[in-house]
Amino acid sequence: MTALLGPPPPEFLRRSTETSRYWNEHGQWHGPVPLPPGRKFESLTGTLAGEDEGMFLNFIQCVLCWIPEERVTTLQAYFHPWLRGKGS
Structure with a gap:
């Protein structure tokens, strides 16, 4: 989804405490595997x-x-x- 939609909006990130495992507060990925290039x-x-x-x-x-x-x-x-x- 990120490759197609870009980073998630802040509203999405605020919905779960689990998102902080993968995204920072600015919607930048810091998960365990690299994201594919944008498409x-x-x-x-x-x-x-x-x-x-x-x-x-x-x-x-x-x-x-x-x-x-x-x-x-x-x-x-x-x-x-x-x-x-x-x-x-």
Whole structure:
């Protein structure tokens, strides 16, 4: 997630005392293994193109969020156009 989203926001870090094992108060990683280099969501699309690529990227951005309340629900994800094979 960090490679795609960047460091977690302070709100995420404040939710658990365990985050201090991996992140400092500024959202910088200090965990036991190095983080992979940053990537863009577009690097996940593989051979997708056009509308399929756009819908896939939208789906991934809806489900991959640091703050759980910002994510779509499982039902919303299930009915996302990309999973249902429908245009946006």
